[in-house]
Amino acid sequence: MEIIGTIIVGLIAGIIAKLLMPGKDPGGCIITILLGIAGAFVATYLGKFLGIYEPGETAGFFGAIIGAVIILWLYRIFLKKKE
Numbered sequence: 155m156e157i158i159g160t161i162i163v164g165l166i167a168g169i170i171a172k173l174l175m176p177g178k179d180p181g182g183c184i185i186t187i188l189l190g191i192a193g194a195f196v197a198t199y200l201g202k203f204l205g206i207y208e209p210g211e212t213a214g215f216f217g218a219i220i221g222a223v224i225i226l227w228l229y230r231i232f233l234k235k236k237e
Contacts, residue, residue, distance in 0.1 A: 163218045164194030171222035177230070189229055193222030 167217065168190015197217040201207040206217075 160194050160198055160218075161191055163215060164191030164222070166170040166190075166219035167194050167215070167222040170219050171226050173220075174223055175226055175230075185229075186226060189225045190218070193220075193225040194218035195221075196225065197221030 165187055168187035169183075171190050171193065172186040198207065199219065200221075201217060
């Protein structure tokens, strides 16, 4: 159930990350939402590693948004270097 919750929060976080970081992304909204899900997972497991979250606890909504924004930002940097 923890994973499903993280995915749902990640979907919403991906949408909000796209609104916070407007611009043209090569993958469009679907890739941005997937990056949001990845950001939620990164925030969850990094938070657990750093002791911010307890076992069985997922990243908070704002943590997932921050993770999604960071991953979207890194994604844009990586694609610009590739071109």
